[in-house]
Amino acid sequence: MQLVHLDLKGAPLKISYYEQIFPLFSKLGANGLLIEYEDMFPFTGELEILKSPYAYSEEDIGRILHLAEINNLEVVPLIQTFGHMEYILKHDKYKVLREVERYPNSLNPHSAESMPLLKKILTQVLDKHPKTNWMHIGADEVYHLGEGQDSKAWLNNNQGDLGKMFLIHLKNVVDFLHTQYPEKSLLMWDDMLRKTQCGKH
Numbered sequence: 001m002q003l004v005h006l007d008l009k010g011a012p013l014k015i016s017y018y019e020q021i022f023p024l025f026s027k028l029g030a031n032g033l034l035i036e037y038e039d040m041f042p043f044t045g046e047l048e049i050l051k052s053p054y055a056y057s058e059e060d061i062g063r064i065l066h067l068a069e070i071n072n073l074e075v076v077p078l079i080q081t082f083g084h085m086e087y088i089l090k091h092d093k094y095k096v097l098r099e100v101e102r103y104p105n106s107l108n109p110h111s112a113e114s115m116p117l118l119k120k121i122l123t124q125v126l127d128k129h130p131k132t133n134w135m136h137i138g139a140d141e142v143y144h145l146g147e148g149q150d151s152k153a154w155l156n157n158n159q160g161d162l163g164k165m166f167l168i169h170l171k172n173v174v175d176f177l178h179t180q181y182p183e184k185s186l187l188m189w190d191d192m193l194r195k196t197q198c199g200k201h
Contacts, residue, residue: 001032001134003076009038009087012056015063022071033068034136036078039087043124049091050121061128069131076134076187077125081118081173082107082166083142083192088117099148106142109169110150119176126181133185137173140189142166163196 089104
């Protein structure tokens with residue numbers, strides 16, 4: 001797959017721009033789009049707090065997917081599940097789920113509330129992408145992992161194995177996705193894996 005990564009946090013591109021740029025992507029050899037919505041996704045219900053005032057509407061998402069389809073571009077949603085969680089953890093409601101209280105970038109993998117929140121986010125995004133065969137779970141640059149009090153306690157009981165801690169959380173995410181969306185194949189960034197023992201073999 002030849003993917004173009006669209007990182008939309010901060011400000012979304014206008015739909016009219018996609019109408020112009022998608023045919024160009026296709027012409028240049030791309031056959032897919034890696035779309036990182038973050039706060040530009042039209043979250044609903046208890047997750048509505050995550051949505052930027054400038055977020056796309058549900059109709060906008062449908063239009064983007066249609067434009068991608070007619071230009072032979074497969075959409076791969078990128079949903080961060082460990083690091084780069086600022087758009088979630090910056091909110092007071094979710095501050096308690098930070099790995100380190102001072103920084104909103106990384107999720108505490110030990111909190112009982114972390115996986116239920118991720119499941120809701122993953123479900124809302126993926127349910128709007130029924131035709132996609134792939135999804136990306138991010139998992140890169142999990143800064144400060146192991147520095148939180150919960151992580152320090154876990155490391156003390158597990159020979160300081162930070163790689164194992166990372167992989168346990170990743171497995172929880174993957175197990176949920178394989179159960180709920182068995183037809184979808186998963187992608188992730190590899191930088192954290194390269195730091196684990198399994199990445200050194």
